[in-house]
Amino acid sequence: MTQRATVLLHPDFRVGQIDRRVFGSFVEHLGRAVYTGIYEPGHETADEHGFRRDVADLTRELGVTMARYPGGNFVSNYNWEDGVGPVEERKPFIDLAWRTIEPNTIGTDEFLQWAEREGIEPMMAVNLGTRGVAAAAALVEYCNGEAGSRWADLRIANGREKPYGVRLWCLGNEMDGPWQIGHKTADEYGKLAAEAGKAMKLVDPTIELVACGSSSMQMDTFGEWERTVLEHTWDVVDHISMHAYYEELDGDRASFLGSGTAMDRFIRRVVSSADAVGARRRSDKAITISFDEWNVWYLQSRFVGEKNLPLQKDAPRIIEDVYSALDAVVVGDLLVTLLNHADRVPVACLAQLVNVIAPIMTEPDGPAWRQPTFHPFAATARLARGTALDLRVTAPTVTTKQHGDVPLVTAAATLDGTEGAVFLVNRSAEPVEVDLSHPGVALTLARGVQVTADHEAAVEGPDHAARTIAEHVAEVDAPVTAAEPGRTTLTLAPESWLALPTTVTRA
Numbered sequence: 450m451t452q453r454a455t456v457l458l459h460p461d462f463r464v465g466q467i468d469r470r471v472f473g474s475f476v477e478h479l480g481r482a483v484y485t486g487i488y489e490p491g492h493e494t495a496d497e498h499g500f501r502r503d504v505a506d507l508t509r510e511l512g513v514t515m516a517r518y519p520g521g522n523f524v525s526n527y528n529w530e531d532g533v534g535p536v537e538e539r540k541p542f543i544d545l546a547w548r549t550i551e552p553n554t555i556g557t558d559e560f561l562q563w564a565e566r567e568g569i570e571p572m573m574a575v576n577l578g579t580r581g582v583a584a585a586a587a588l589v590e591y592c593n594g595e596a597g598s599r600w601a602d603l604r605i606a607n608g609r610e611k612p613y614g615v616r617l618w619c620l621g622n623e624m625d626g627p628w629q630i631g632h633k634t635a636d637e638y639g640k641l642a643a644e645a646g647k648a649m650k651l652v653d654p655t656i657e658l659v660a661c662g663s664s665s666m667q668m669d670t671f672g673e674w675e676r677t678v679l680e681h682t683w684d685v686v687d688h689i690s691m692h693a694y695y696e697e698l699d700g701d702r703a704s705f706l707g708s709g710t711a712m713d714r715f716i717r718r719v720v721s722s723a724d725a726v727g728a729r730r731r732s733d734k735a736i737t738i739s740f741d742e743w744n745v746w747y748l749q750s751r752f753v754g755e756k757n758l759p760l761q762k763d764a765p766r767i768i769e770d771v772y773s774a775l776d777a778v779v780v781g782d783l784l785v786t787l788l789n790h791a792d793r794v795p796v797a798c799l800a801q802l803v804n805v806i807a808p809i810m811t812e813p814d815g816p817a818w819r820q821p822t823f824h825p826f827a828a829t830a831r832l833a834r835g836t837a838l839d840l841r842v843t844a845p846t847v848t849t850k851q852h853g854d855v856p857l858v859t860a861a862a863t864l865d866g867t868e869g870a871v872f873l874v875n876r877s878a879e880p881v882e883v884d885l886s887h888p889g890v891a892l893t894l895a896r897g898v899q900v901t902a903d904h905e906a907a908v909e910g911p912d913h914a915a916r917t918i919a920e921h922v923a924e925v926d927a928p929v930t931a932a933e934p935g936r937t938t939l940t941l942a943p944e945s946w947l948a949l950p951t952t953v954t955r956a
């Protein structure tokens with residue numbers, strides 16, 4: 450018998466306004482993200498600054514609103530001063546995070562000017578691994594200061610008069626992770642982050658600060674880390690970070706397809722941890738979440754075994770995961786989860802943008818192309834505007850090894866005036882009938898985008914990616930099987946993600 454789910458939608462039931470920064474991404478000095486990724490002078494599409502036009506065009510098509518830089522693990526041993534000033538005077542150094550010789554050809558100015566040209570809001574991270582308060586405050590002054598002080602004047606001497614006005618700042622990266630250069634306990638990090646943040650806001654009171662949360666929900670210190678860090682930083686920070694990567698392990702497809710539920714629980718737990726600190730302090734402040742690293746990453750199954758990286762130079766090929774259509778369905782489902790938490794997750798970054806666990810791939814001196822995961826992100830960034838609606842979803846569940854019971858159908862909906870979008874995921878291997886109930890509301894569902902999962906391992910290179918996309922990503926009519934006033938029935942394809950533009954009018 451066909452499985453059924455119900456989704457109740459009403460324009461008055463709302464989660465919250467969607468912050469466009471939730472469609473951010475991430476450019477780290479890692480592998481080929483920067484060199485031969487966004488930047489490759491001599492490439493046939495390179496602009497006058499040496500940045501690849503083909504990559505920038507795909508970035509625009511992807512709909513990325515914001516980009517985090519320069520790390521990631523990279524930032525925890527980075528001296529930002531080494532990456533500014535005349536390029537010919539910059540010295541290479543050993544990036545200890547990825548054991549790569551970093552030439553310092555691209556630094557703060559080059560990145561910020563690229564982001565500005567491409568209309569992307571930058572999100573900068575400061576080094577709280579090997580450095581501290583003074584270097585962090587100096588970098589804010591370098592980026593945002595007006596003429597008349599040392600670091601702002603250095604920026605001007607380096608050819609940039611106007612302050613960049615970088616609004617979002619990460620206080621370090623994954624400082625709870627033993628792999629991090631300058632790894633700290635929650636107390637050590639919390640105290641340092643509070644002081645660095647205080648100094649940074651004294652330089653520019655308009656900035657927003659992100660404290661490091663846990664590197665994943667599986668960290669032994671998860672929960673206690675958030676509590677301790679927020680106790681120290683409560684008065685100075687605006688957001689706490691979350692990072693999560695999901696992968697299919699041992700062919701356990703059901704758990705992998707349930708990743709969005711794991712992300713949902715992770716968000717609820719971090720919100721609870723933050724609110725518990727606030728409650729104890731009798732504070733009305735709502736700390737929000739910067740989910741500044743999320744994606745599918747074959748981390749345990751591939752990367753962890755390859756962690757003893759040899760020292761390399763010239764932008765080595767590391768962490769260049771190749772994605773399947775199944776991965777794309779999961780990415781779409783993770784976006785559904787983020788939309789459903791629009792009230793507490795204003796900032797998120799798909800990690801990363803180019804070549805490194807990325808929706809966009811390049812060959813040096815060759816083409817740039819989309820991975821299957823490109824499409825659910827691009828469609829969501831394009832369609833999800835205005836307010837996220839608070840849906841009521843009733844769906845059959847499946848018991849998974851990793852996450853226990855997870856629903857077989859997930860959904861999100863957004864509304865901007867009378868224009869909206871509905872996002873639906875079927876995690877089951879069978880078709881599912883969804884009764885979309887919209888009492889008192891006339892709903893039209895237009896042609897949208899569907900991704901259906903595949904069963905093959907992804908193969909490197911543009912040809913396989915193009916074939917997978919041609920076979921599994923399609924523009925489709927809304928799969929409506931019945932409609933009556935206040936109720937529309939749709940059939941969702943097995944293991945699929947669907948985005949449909951809607952118009953919503955009160956009947």
Ligand SMILES: O=[N+]([O-])c1ccc(O[C@@H]2O[C@@H](CO)[C@H](O)[C@H]2O)cc1
Binds near residue numbers: 753
């Ligand atoms: O679970 N792990 O073993 C693990 C290891 C590294 C790790 O790094 C994070 O992911 C990297 C790639 O985006 C970023 O540079 C860093 O912030 C995140 C998780």
